[in-house]
Amino acid sequence: MKDKVKAIMPYIIIVLVVIFIKVFVVTPIRVNGPSMLPTLHEKDIMILNKTAYYFSEPKRFDIVVINTKDNYIIKRIIGLPGEEIEYKDNVLYVNGEEVEEPFEGLQTDDFTSEELGSKKVPENSYLVLGDNRPESYDSRSIGFIQKNQILGRTTLTIFPFNRFGWKE
Numbered sequence: 338m339k340d341k342v343k344a345i346m347p348y349i350i351i352v353l354v355v356i357f358i359k360v361f362v363v364t365p366i367r368v369n370g371p372s373m374l375p376t377l378h379e380k381d382i383m384i385l386n387k388t389a390y391y392f393s394e395p396k397r398f399d400i401v402v403i404n405t406k407d408n409y410i411i412k413r414i415i416g417l418p419g420e421e422i423e424y425k426d427n428v429l430y431v432n433g434e435e436v437e438e439p440f441e442g443l444q445t446d447d448f449t450s451e452e453l454g455s456k457k458v459p460e461n462s463y464l465v466l467g468d469n470r471p472e473s474y475d476s477r478s479i480g481f482i483q484k485n486q487i488l489g490r491t492t493l494t495i496f497p498f499n500r501f502g503w504k505e
Contacts, residue, residue: 372467382496389490402488412475416464421457422450445470
């Protein structure tokens with residue numbers, strides 16, 4: 338009996354390590370819907386880094402996975418805590434200063450963070466948008482996102498293989 342336990346112990350350890358990594362470190366996620374086009378495509382499979390914000394804060398333009406009460410969504414962080422956000426004529430303004438978005442094909446309706454219930458993004462909250470703004474379920478629909486709703490950052494597409502690589 339002792340020999341059998343010794344024989345299977347390495348396999349038990351491997352399974353436990355894999356479970357630990359999937360639960361606490363990284364896990365695959367799938368893009369659902371067109372809201373992040375052209376950056377991410379529907380059914381892209383990516384790696385979610387769950388440790389990304391253990392020791393640092395989310396940054397503007399990070400692509401994050403968010404746990405809403407209904408499902409998980411993938412969006413881009415646009416507004417950080419304490420900032421005033423405004424879109425006018427497809428231009429992003431943060432605290433009144435124009436900020437260039439380095440993504441192609443973005444279009445959005447004019448709006449301000451005040452339309453989401455607060456002139457400034459509340460503390461510990463973020464304003465998130467999809468890259469395909471006309472087709473995105475994001476902060477304009479669900480309001481500001483709390484930091485504890487952010488499951489992690491994702492940048493690496495692993496499937497399909499012709500789309501493999503880092504997405505920013």
